[in-house]
Amino acid sequence: MTLTGDNRGTAQATADVGIAVGAGTDIAAEPADGALIGRFLVSAAEAAEPIHIQEEKPMETVIKVEGMMCNHCKARVEKVCKAVPGVQDAVVNLADKTVTVTGSADVEALKQAIRDADYRVMED
Numbered sequence: 001m002t003l004t005g006d007n008r009g010t011a012q013a014t015a016d017v018g019i020a021v022g023a024g025t026d027i028a029a030e031p032a033d034g035a036l037i038g039r040f041l042v043s044a045a046e047a048a049e050p051i052h053i054q055e056e057k058p059m060e061t062v063i064k065v066e067g068m069m070c071n072h073c074k075a076r077v078e079k080v081c082k083a084v085p086g087v088q089d090a091v092v093n094l095a096d097k098t099v100t101v102t103g104s105a106d107v108e109a110l111k112q113a114i115r116d117a118d119y120r121v122m123e124d
Helices: 008-014 023-030 044-048 070-084 107-116
Strands: 034-037 042-043 058-064 086-091 098-103 121-123
Touching: 023 044, 023 058, 058 107, 070 098, 070 107
Parallel strands: none
Antiparallel strands: 034 042, 058 098, 058 121, 086 098
8 A cells, every 4th residue: 555645544543553653643642552662562652751861870979088198199090090991970079089980890909009109099
């Protein structure tokens, strides 16, 4: 069947499967009983609802570090922490003598990287 402006609605209403891409998705979804979103088949009512994706907050690890006294020390500790696999960010607070690391890095690997840079990790 050739779909034209005259018979498009009828064909969509009687079709078992409809495929639409781009701007046509609004038109194709109207007569549908369900929709395939990603890998999931959902009802038409669920498909019409806005999707709320709650992003997980990255894990934060705070490590107390002795021996940091200046911006050079700050930059060095941040650099060695950022080199550890799984680190998204590392921020040193000189006043608190801490480094806050964001990401999924192994804590022991972070501590070892700091020790290897000649700073002392303070255990709680």
